[in-house]
Amino acid sequence: MGLEARGPGRPRSERARQAVLAATIRLIETDGYGGVTIEAIAARAGVGKQTIYRWWSSRAEIALEALEEAFSSLEQAPDSGSLESDVRVFLRRTIAALGGVNAELLGAVIAETQLDRAFARIFRARFLTRQRMQLHELLERARARGEVMPSVSLDFLIDVVFGVLCYRVLLAAAEPDRRFAEELSDALLRLAG
Amino acid sequence: MGLEARGPGRPRSERARQAVLAATIRLIETDGYGGVTIEAIAARAGVGKQTIYRWWSSRAEIALEALEEAFSSLEQAPDSGSLESDVRVFLRRTIAALGGVNAELLGAVIAETQLDRAFARIFRARFLTRQRMQLHELLERARARGEVMPSVSLDFLIDVVFGVLCYRVLLAAAEPDRRFAEELSDALLRLAG
Amino acid sequence: MGLEARGPGRPRSERARQAVLAATIRLIETDGYGGVTIEAIAARAGVGKQTIYRWWSSRAEIALEALEEAFSSLEQAPDSGSLESDVRVFLRRTIAALGGVNAELLGAVIAETQLDRAFARIFRARFLTRQRMQLHELLERARARGEVMPSVSLDFLIDVVFGVLCYRVLLAAAEPDRRFAEELSDALLRLAG
Amino acid sequence: MGLEARGPGRPRSERARQAVLAATIRLIETDGYGGVTIEAIAARAGVGKQTIYRWWSSRAEIALEALEEAFSSLEQAPDSGSLESDVRVFLRRTIAALGGVNAELLGAVIAETQLDRAFARIFRARFLTRQRMQLHELLERARARGEVMPSVSLDFLIDVVFGVLCYRVLLAAAEPDRRFAEELSDALLRLAG
């Protein structure tokens, strides 16, 4: 990290990379994901189309990279020693990360998984399982402490959490907020215990 | 229904309507929703494009109509007098209706809600709230009987159910099955009571 | 001719066809053949690119069709009974037909024969041999009358005529004019007899 | 020549120059001039694009340089004291120089004159008039000896010769050969005298 092996030739332009991500986000805000086209991104970013295709294989991968940057600070599952506070912290953080454009970004990316099966695999591998693993880790620790009933499947609990979360982002009128984080935490704790 | 007011002129071809729906379903099965285009539907259905545009305004509305036909038998919420059996029947039915292509149809339609805000409203009004209302009705009856704790929000319960359901359809590797119906019923009952 | 066999479907737009030819000619006049692109033609003609590709396979074929329209009035070799007057009439007509844009059109088409071997065959078959045949016919009649020496190859004479003509159009500063028509007629008559 | 003024820094690579010319010729032979691109030349020559742009301003100039190398041995008009033998020697040499790729090289260069008016001027100044001048010189000497009729324009004679020559190279199926050289010599002598 930092020290990329570099041979001859002009190096990749970090400026272009960020202009592409920023343009994509602005387009989603303005016109929705349906109005995001590679040509529009290129035009707004002041970048050639070829530069985009050199580094991303579709508009969905751009959106995914933007989403990943928004989630990059949430790399570590919380560990306070108690299930309840771990769960509350995790859900508050996650829901906070889904504010504003990020909700639309997630919607866009999930939409694309329905249009392109190859991208669906990428999304699951690169984003979804990473998020699920954090919750899994946290629950596993709690189970070791006896805070999760043995009869409950952790994967099912995780499905419930991410299911409701995605549902709110995709189909509900209102974005998930702090109140919702607590409501969901309550539900999870009740199902666990 | 049945007695449409009809003036002069050739009447709508039921044969064409069904050919369009069937072609759409076959295309989704073969190429995924990304490969569904109006031109491909028209070609495969042996129908003119104009005929499609005369009766539907987008590929998403065709998919939605196909989905509605699949769900048309589930118009009535079960009423057995007990929350548990109502819930189990409802979820078994719903999950059964989401087998095969219907899962992909739902995925396609949800994807489109992310691309087209106008269609999102149509989908919510014409499909989603209809399904939610059945569950709501069922839960309300249970609440009147004291089977649902007053502190629990019915809408939240409904979000949980449809959230997990959609999540499985959209993002999980495996379709929801009978086992999953029982697991989800258990969870709902625990959250209610 | 006139009665084209027509099946179902919207018929070809003659308006679009002429707009394309006219736009191509205007672009050649303005920017030279190097500035003629399919996109520029489509834009200036107010026509979709697909419409162009439906009827022509390259910009060169458009130029060729425009050239053919300019030469469509010269379908018949002159026959006055004397070689001299036949030759003079033929060359005056031909050179007159090469005035203005038509010279540039011919240059463009010949340039393309050097870039695209398939088009070279089309050009020879559809345009060049047609023009050569007229001169050939005229010379053959003269030979029957004894006005062309038996030792002279008609094909060589034709090469000389079209060679000089093309050379003037392609590489000389000045277009061929009436004076040049007489000069070339003189030379041809001298070589023939 | 030979002693170029050279400042500091790495000198121009003669190896690169020849690799570029050779690659261009091979590409013309393989794919025709239409397949000659700067990128293809650079790749095949194992040379950076910038190196090409540093020394040539377009693919046409590369082709022109290759053509000039092929004609570099024909710098002097023949002078045998007789028009006939001068003409025959000149045309044999010229036609010999147009064998193989060189014919395609000439076609390529002439094609480019139709696409790029600036290059047309360069081609005329740097190549065409040089060749014409040799023939002009030869004819002028003959005229001084009384072997060319005063009524004949030398420029017209030269147009005829180069016209037919180019025509054969550009548009005829067969390259000009030795027999053609004699046929053209005969015609020129007849027109002169």
Next chain:
DNA sequence: GCGTAAACGAGACGGTACGTCGGGTCTTTAA
């Protein structure tokens, strides 16, 4: 029955975006 009128299949139309190729320029490291 016979004209009117709407829906039908076919397919061309003006467009937008696609993903690719190549142009000519710029920025690295190596010689």
Next chain:
DNA sequence: TTAAAGACCCGACGTACCGTCTCGTTTACGC
């Protein structure tokens, strides 16, 4: 300073579909 390498911005390519618009044809109904 030149060279190879390769990323940069840009313009055009030829294709796929969009949604609309004629065509000729088919099928009901109302006079």
